[in-house]
Amino acid sequence: MAATSPQASSSTSPGASGASALPPVGDADGVARLSFAKRSSEDDDYLEIPPWEFPSNDADPEVDRTESAVCRNVKPSVDEVHQLGCQIEAAARAANRDRRYLGCLESTAGTIRSKKTTKGHGFDVRRYTKEGDWHLHIKVLIAHGMAYGKHDKSDVRALMREAFPTLISHSCGAA
């Protein structure tokens, strides 16, 4: 573990938007990540998916450097998680967007929070219930006094691949 502590790391982070009725996300709580790709599968051998990008958003610190995930306490069955993925795929299709739901990746909040990049950047898992009680945000916590650049983004991608090692694939025949 890096010597530099990331900001506001906590094993039970307070909920974000509208999450007051729900308990904080505990380390043992399951976290699922929906995975998407293009519908056509050509050249997939050479495509690295899914990326974990944690996009910056200077306008809204709450969503800055976050990625969405699913709270397994709220969606305990993997079928319910897949259902969310299929709904997102259907919405994309309705908007004429080429997006296919591949399945979900699973981890726990504690596993995610235990990861630290080489420069000490860490992660937290928080509720973000704007899209439903199931909605979580995984947030990159920038280490005090450290820059966050391209090298660090590579570290973050790798740590998320470690934290979510296996895809539970799904095909409902809707394609």
Add this chain to the structure above:
Amino acid sequence: MMLNLAYYDEDVRPSSGADPVCLYSDIDISSGATARAVATERLGLAIQRLPSHAEAQGLKRELSQLSLAAARAFIGLLPTNRALPRVGADEDGDVFLVWDTPTGVCELTLAGMTLYMVINPGSRSTHIPQTTFDGGHIPPSILQHIPRG
């Protein structure tokens, strides 16, 4: 095969493993040339289609044309004694290449013509200082870390 190494303008120290001769000397041009060419072409197509894949994955920023062009040029210059990578797009609209081998992982981000390489990304990675890609040759400080394949 002519390999013009005369234009390397970096300070290359043989002891670092970046000796230009060592970097290219085990190229076997007698075997697998066709398979390699096909694989390289498929990788080139994957880069070409990366913008639509990135959109499907939910990336909001449009991919940089310069980063895409740099990635294509980089792949085209990759010696045949090096493994081919997988490609992805990052949130800044740049392209990254990943070599995932049994002995380790190497990731290179092309932000326009600037190269950022990380060896074994994660908690105990090595960050190679950023360098500029001139489109004509792969800097030895980068090439020396790309897995042989």
